[in-house]
Amino acid sequence: MGNLIWHEWARYVSITASLYSIWAAFYGILYRKFFWDFIGGTLRAPGGLQPSPGIALFIDIIVKAPVVQLITMFMAMGMVALEFPAPFVKGTSIQRNFTIKLVMLIMQAFSAIMFYQGTNGAIYSLVAAIGYGRAMMLGEVMEEAKNNKGRGGKA
Amino acid sequence: MTESWFRREFLTPRRLIFNVLFYGLQLFFFGYGWFSQERNQKLAALNGLKWSVWVSRGAGLTLAFLGGCILLPMLRNVIRIIRPKLAWLFPADENIWFHRQVAYALAFWSMVHTTAHYVNFFNVERTQVRVEKALDIHYTQPGGITGHFMLLIMVLMYTTAHHKVRHQCFEAFWYTHHLAFFWFIGLYAHATGCFVRDSVEPAYTYTFPFYNTEFCLGYESWRWTIWPGIAYFAERVWREIRARRATRLSKVLVHPSGAMELRIIKPSFKYVAGQWLFINIPEISSYQWHPFTITSAPEDPYVSVHIRQVGDWTFGLGDRLGAGPSVVQAMTKAAMAGQEKDEDGYGTRGNFVELASGSRDLPEVRIDGPYGAPAEDVFNVEVAVLIGAGIGVTPFASILKHIWYRQKKGTLMNLKRVEFFWVCRDAPSFGWFQTLLQEVEEAQIDPNFLRINIYLTQKISEDMLWNIAVNDAGAEYDPLTLLRTRTMFGRPDWKTIYSRMRQAIEVGQYLPGINSQLKTNVGTYFCGPTVLARAIKEATVAETTKDINFSFAKEHF
Numbered sequence: 001m002g003n004l005i006w007h008e009w010a011r012y013v014s015i016t017a018s019l020y021s022i023w024a025a026f027y028g029i030l031y032r033k034f035f036w037d038f039i040g041g042t043l044r045a046p047g048g049l050q051p052s053p054g055i056a057l058f059i060d061i062i063v064k065a066p067v068v069q070l071i072t073m074f075m076a077m078g079m080v081a082l083e084f085p086a087p088f089v090k091g092t093s094i095q096r097n098f099t100i101k102l103v104m105l106i107m108q109a110f111s112a113i114m115f116y117q118g119t120n121g122a123i124y125s126l127v128a129a130i131g132y133g134r135a136m137m138l139g140e141v142m143e144e145a146k147n148n149k150g151r152g153g154k155a
Numbered sequence: 156m157t158e159s160w161f162r163r164e165f166l167t168p169r170r171l172i173f174n175v176l177f178y179g180l181q182l183f184f185f186g187y188g189w190f191s192q193e194r195n196q197k198l199a200a201l202n203g204l205k206w207s208v209w210v211s212r213g214a215g216l217t218l219a220f221l222g223g224c225i226l227l228p229m230l231r232n233v234i235r236i237i238r239p240k241l242a243w244l245f246p247a248d249e250n251i252w253f254h255r256q257v258a259y260a261l262a263f264w265s266m267v268h269t270t271a272h273y274v275n276f277f278n279v280e281r282t283q284v285r286v287e288k289a290l291d292i293h294y295t296q297p298g299g300i301t302g303h304f305m306l307l308i309m310v311l312m313y314t315t316a317h318h319k320v321r322h323q324c325f326e327a328f329w330y331t332h333h334l335a336f337f338w339f340i341g342l343y344a345h346a347t348g349c350f351v352r353d354s355v356e357p358a359y360t361y362t363f364p365f366y367n368t369e370f371c372l373g374y375e376s377w378r379w380t381i382w383p384g385i386a387y388f389a390e391r392v393w394r395e396i397r398a399r400r401a402t403r404l405s406k407v408l409v410h411p412s413g414a415m416e417l418r419i420i421k422p423s424f425k426y427v428a429g430q431w432l433f434i435n436i437p438e439i440s441s442y443q444w445h446p447f448t449i450t451s452a453p454e455d456p457y458v459s460v461h462i463r464q465v466g467d468w469t470f471g472l473g474d475r476l477g478a479g480p481s482v483v484q485a486m487t488k489a490a491m492a493g494q495e496k497d498e499d500g501y502g503t504r505g506n507f508v509e510l511a512s513g514s515r516d517l518p519e520v521r522i523d524g525p526y527g528a529p530a531e532d533v534f535n536v537e538v539a540v541l542i543g544a545g546i547g548v549t550p551f552a553s554i555l556k557h558i559w560y561r562q563k564k565g566t567l568m569n570l571k572r573v574e575f576f577w578v579c580r581d582a583p584s585f586g587w588f589q590t591l592l593q594e595v596e597e598a599q600i601d602p603n604f605l606r607i608n609i610y611l612t613q614k615i616s617e618d619m620l621w622n623i624a625v626n627d628a629g630a631e632y633d634p635l636t637l638l639r640t641r642t643m644f645g646r647p648d649w650k651t652i653y654s655r656m657r658q659a660i661e662v663g664q665y666l667p668g669i670n671s672q673l674k675t676n677v678g679t680y681f682c683g684p685t686v687l688a689r690a691i692k693e694a695t696v697a698e699t700t701k702d703i704n705f706s707f708a709k710e711h712f
Contacts, residue, residue: 004324012314027270031277038290045283116289117273120303124310 007098007140010131011083014105017124018079021108024117025073029066033116034058062115072111072118079104096142098132105129181217181260188216188374197353197372204278211271212351214264219376221261222342226383228254232390235527262313265306272302285355297348301341308334308341326443339384346373397423398435398521405457407476407517410590415464415473416450418457419520428452428557429533429550429680432524434460439471444523448549450591452556458522461549461588475518533558534568536678536706538656538665542576542691544683551575551682552591555605559595562604569676572603572665574656578610578647578683609642649694653705657698679707 037059040052051059061067082089082101089095109125112118165171192198192212201208228234228250276289276299293299314320315331347364349357349371358370368375406418417434426432426449433444445468451459464473533539533554543551555575561567592607599605659665660675679695681688688709695705 004320004327008323009314009317009320009327012317012320013310016310016314023266023270027273031274033277033280033289035290038288043283043286043288045286048281048283049288116277120269120306123307127310 005135005140006131006138007135007142010101010128010135013124013131014101014128015080015083017105017121017128018076018083018108020124021076021112021118021121022073022080024112024121025069025076025115028069028072028115028117031116032063032066032069034062035114035116035119058114068111068114072108072115072121075104075108075111076121079108091144096144098136098140098142102129102132102136105132177256177260180220181264184217184220185213185264188213192351195372198351200284200353201351203282203284204275207271207274207278211268211275214268214271216374216376217264218261218268219374219380221257221264222339223376223380223383225254225257225261226387228257230383230386230390231526232393233386235525238527258313258316262309265309269302269306292350296350298345298350299348301345305338305341305345308338312338329443343377343381343384346371346375346377349373394523398523402520402522404517404520410461414461415476416459416461417520418451418459419522420457421522424458424522424525426453426458426525428553430525430527430553431550432458432460432522432526435521435523436472436475436518437521438518439468439475443468445469448553449525450549450552450556452553452560454557454560461552463546532708533573533678533680534561534570536676537569537571538574538660538675538677539570539572540574540576540656540677540679542578542679542681542683544578544681544687545580547681547683548577548579548588549682551577551680552588554680555595556591558605559598562598573605574608575605576608576610576647578612578687580611580613608647610647611642611644612646649691650697653694653698657700657703657705660703661700675703677703677705679705681707681709 034051034055037049037051037055040054041049042052043049062069079101082095082104085095094100105125105128109122109129112122112125163170164174189209189212193202193209195202231250234250276292279285279287279292280289293303311331312334315328321328347366349359349366351373352358352371354370358367359365360367364377400421400423402419402421402424404417405420406416408416408418410416424432428449431446431448433446435441435444447460447462449458450461451457462469462472464470533541541551541554543549555573558567558570558573595605596607656665656677660677677695679691681691692707692709695707699705
């Protein structure tokens with residue numbers, strides 16, 4: 001019954017995607033691999049996949065130093081803080097802005113797709129972004145929370 | 156939260172046993188899976204991947220166990236049949252709760268399993284224990300493809316099953332949850348890629364199951380997990396067949412309060428009081444099945460449900476039946492106006508309008524059920540305390556009617572007394588139920604058999620206060636409910652109610668003729684919000700003595 005409130009659903013997907021990305025980035029630091037290294041790479045036994053020299057930049061920022069993983073992790077943490085929401089963003093207009101969330105989710109998807117473990121996190125982030133996009137198309141708004149509302153059962 | 160988490164999970168014996176069994180089995184399967192991989196000499200090459208392969212195999216076995224469990228609580232017909240026999244063993248009415256626990260565990264072990272496999276494939280590529288790329292295993296082999304699909308399906312299913320989404324838009328939950336079909340195909344097909352093997356290449360064959368079990372050394376868990384899947388599929392097919400049996404909508408009554416009563420005739424439909432059914436009206440939506448409590452007694456020649464127009468589907472139904480919001484509003488207004496004019500017009504609320512079936516053809520209906528509810532057991536106790544809160548009062552319509560029929564026939568079995576409590580915010584919105592209560596109350600010969608207690612929790616305006624004060628004094632009927640029973644205001648004090656009842660039973664006032672040596676069973680049947688349920692349950696537990704056993708059962712929707 002009733003209508004699906006897209007942004008509320010997108011929030012659950014976004015939290016899932018961000019938590020997944022945090023975890024993926026964490027063990028992406030321990031087991032470093034560039035997701036797209038098969039492009040032009042050669043498989044050697046023993047030795048594994050040898051990436052082509054053309055993508056050396058990505059090898060530098062993903063395998064040699066886990067820059068992308070760290071960026072993803074911080075972005076996803078920021079996303080969780082925004083979605084949950086953490087006390088310092090609660091009630092601010094950023095927390096209720098779908099555009100910011102949509103852009104952040106797409107950026108998160110971009111950085112997560114770069115490393116081996118992040119693909120699912122990227123896909124789920126895009127699903128959440130689609131949810132927010134749909135919410136914006138339907139003109140949904142997040143109501144400003146009322147501060148004077150008592151907590152249930154404690155009135 | 157009134158009680159601590161620890162107290163709830165560990166100091167309640169039944170919950171403790173469940174926790175030990177359920178989580179203990181998961182840990183057992185994890186450990187067994189781990190060691191059977193580690194000790195298997197045939198898999199020495201894979202064991203070169205060390206802990207990640209052991210973890211993935213252990214978690215895989217646990218996931219197989221959970222995948223087999225997740226459908227068990229959804230076998231509604233099986234549960235209905237075994238419920239009376241096994242009610243003492245497990246709370247059969249908590250099936251959705253169990254379904255959720257399995258789902259949470261599935262999510263956790265999926266995380267463990269997936270993480271371990273990401274490490275596995277990473278190391279396969281690095282060490283070239285098999286000559287292939289990690290991404291080949293992830294995205295070109297059956298294990299990887301089905302695994303990623305199952306994860307995506309889980310994200311969609313879990314997020315739409317959140318209670319907020321489920322309440323906002325049941326369809327989103329209902330349709331998305333049917334992705335489970337593909338999820339199970341993924342589960343059964345997950346090992347067909349023969350990832351766990353002692354041969355260099357997967358040992359595929361041309362006959363079922365398309366791989367050679369001599370070399371493919373997985374757990375073959377699909378041999379077990381497929382049975383609940385088949386059972387569930389069969390049940391859904393059976394429900395479909397049963398729903399297609401001859402069903403006819405014979406009458407539609409509209410009560411002034413806005414509730415529509417559908418009277419349906421289906422000879423093949425057998426049920427007991429207090430059960431519920433799913434109803435489907437293909438003209439409104441061919442796939443949506445909506446649960447409603449049966450409000451007729453098994454003795455009635457028809458099956459009835461009372462439907463209030465609150466959501467899309469019920470509005471649609473109202474429009475289709477010619478009882479759209481405008482019609483109902485007009486009727487309600489007329490009824491209220493009539494009541495004001497005619498102060499002593501008892502039963503004005505009870506007047507319903509039967510929609511002329513000739514002018515408009517009635518739509519085709521299909522019903523599926525009945526499904527179980529604990530109130531079937533009222534005749535096994537000496538005293539039945541029936542408590543309905545708000546809309547939760549509906550199952551008691553059927554039960555009270557049924558008790559009334561059996562009273563006439565003299566087949567009440569153990570049942571000596573019935574205490575009926577109805578806690579609601581505003582009684583007038585349940586006008587149809589009042590009519591029923593009036594009938595039952597009128598029919599009582601023994602004044603002590605049925606006691607009706609109505610508690611009104613809404614705030615009372617000054618006008619209403621005067622109304623009550625003036626009209627109530629000396630009147631034969633209560634001005635609000637038109638019953639002989641007086642309406643009480645405010646929330647009931649369960650502790651006092653139960654302790655009075657216990658004292659009355661102890662001194663022999665309450666049930667004359669009951670020998671104090673015999674054990675008296677007082678069964679409480681509740682339907683309504685959880686907070687209230689907890690308060691009542693505490694009261695029943697507190698008052699239970701050696702001779703008087705207070706039991707408690709809660710219904711779910």
